[in-house]
Amino acid sequence: MSEPQPSQLSLAHLDGIDDALARAHGASLEDLYDGWRRLLVTQAGAALRRASERETLDLRAGMLLRSVENARALMMSPVPAASADAPPDASLAAADPLGSFIAESQRELEGAREALRRRAEDEERFFQSEIAQVKARVQQHADTLLAHHRPRVEAQVQPVGRDRSLVHLVRPEPQELLLFAYVVSGKLFTRFDAFLDDSVDELGPEPPRFYREEGNDSVRFDRLEDEEALLDDPSQRFVPVKGMISLRIPGRAFPRFRLMNRGPLIEAEARPDGRSPYEHLMPREAAELLVGFLIKLKIDRRIELVLKLA
Numbered sequence: 001m002s003e004p005q006p007s008q009l010s011l012a013h014l015d016g017i018d019d020a021l022a023r024a025h026g027a028s029l030e031d032l033y034d035g036w037r038r039l040l041v042t043q044a045g046a047a048l049r050r051a052s053e054r055e056t057l058d059l060r061a062g063m064l065l066r067s068v069e070n071a072r073a074l075m076m077s078p079v080p081a082a083s084a085d086a087p088p089d090a091s092l093a094a095a096d097p098l099g100s101f102i103a104e105s106q107r108e109l110e111g112a113r114e115a116l117r118r119r120a121e122d123e124e125r126f127f128q129s130e131i132a133q134v135k136a137r138v139q140q141h142a143d144t145l146l147a148h149h150r151p152r153v154e155a156q157v158q159p160v161g162r163d164r165s166l167v168h169l170v171r172p173e174p175q176e177l178l179l180f181a182y183v184v185s186g187k188l189f190t191r192f193d194a195f196l197d198d199s200v201d202e203l204g205p206e207p208p209r210f211y212r213e214e215g216n217d218s219v220r221f222d223r224l225e226d227e228e229a230l231l232d233d234p235s236q237r238f239v240p241v242k243g244m245i246s247l248r249i250p251g252r253a254f255p256r257f258r259l260m261n262r263g264p265l266i267e268a269e270a271r272p273d274g275r276s277p278y279e280h281l282m283p284r285e286a287a288e289l290l291v292g293f294l295i296k297l298k299i300d301r302r303i304e305l306v307l308k309l310a
Contacts, residue, residue, distance in 0.1 A: 013049070014123075016042045024134040029141055029175055033192035036134045040213075043127040050120050057112055064105050068098055139237060142182055151180040152304035155294055157287060159310065165287035166280065167268035169259065181245045183302050184259075184293075187231070190214055190240045195261055197242040211240040224271070224278075228256065249293050255286045 011017045020042050024035025075098075154170040171177065174193050181195065182188050189195065190213055198207060208219030209227075214236065221227040231239055231246040239246075243261040256271045258278055268290060270282035282290075291307065298305040 014042055014046055024130060030192050032134055032138045032141060036131060039127060039131050046123050050116060053116055057109060061109050068102055071098060135238065139188060142179060142188060146179060150302060150304045151176045151183060153180055154306040155291065156308045157291055157310065160281060163284050164281045165284050167287050167290055169266040171264055171266050180303065183297060184247045185245055187239045188237060190238045194242045207243060209242060209244050211242060214238060214240045216240045249289060257290055
């Protein structure tokens, strides 16, 4: 069965769908991401509308049932004395007088429920198709940009004592940052400005680092292993991460690195091994490895690098 297209599926009742589709076919990464977000919002609105319609049908069914029960009770009540000698109605005696009314009403309700079910399937299929297409366009657009453009970053390394170092990056513009994240991690954000997002929707010891989307239900993880499993999932090109870039040096399990949003600067953190937490005051060897990785990307002509050593 082919995917339902706008010509086959009525979209007039979906608020914002025209703008969402227009942006989802935009010419820039920001437009494409905006279209993706608008499609998700419109999809959620459509689901809420269907839930409201389903609730209305359930209320109608309940009211019908109670009304029929009252009608049946009234029909079975004692006959008034003034009409006690009236001859019985043969048609009423032969059949349940409420039967045809109930059957017709139930057919109408079931027909409405079935139409709503089919519409839900068609709408969800449509949204899934459109969202998959806009995600493919985002990746294709990012790949096309990187084929002709190298994101520029400025890294600053400051030794602290003999054995520790701090590594900071000057935060570039959002698109440059998104492309840099794609180069170093192999992953794309699920939102254009995800790295700059410092919003808080749950109180906790630190800002949430994930969105509840792309199959992820947690805004933060108790175990680093669970966080890293989500970030490393090879089946996912997009990661629902915010304010953070996770990266591993190819061919090495550890140390792992995180680049964290710290206002105008990006602060690098290192996790030396599987037993240690991330720390911004990282071992000198980890800092040298991270800087070496950035230098290699520069030599491979994948990024433009300005390196400043304190």
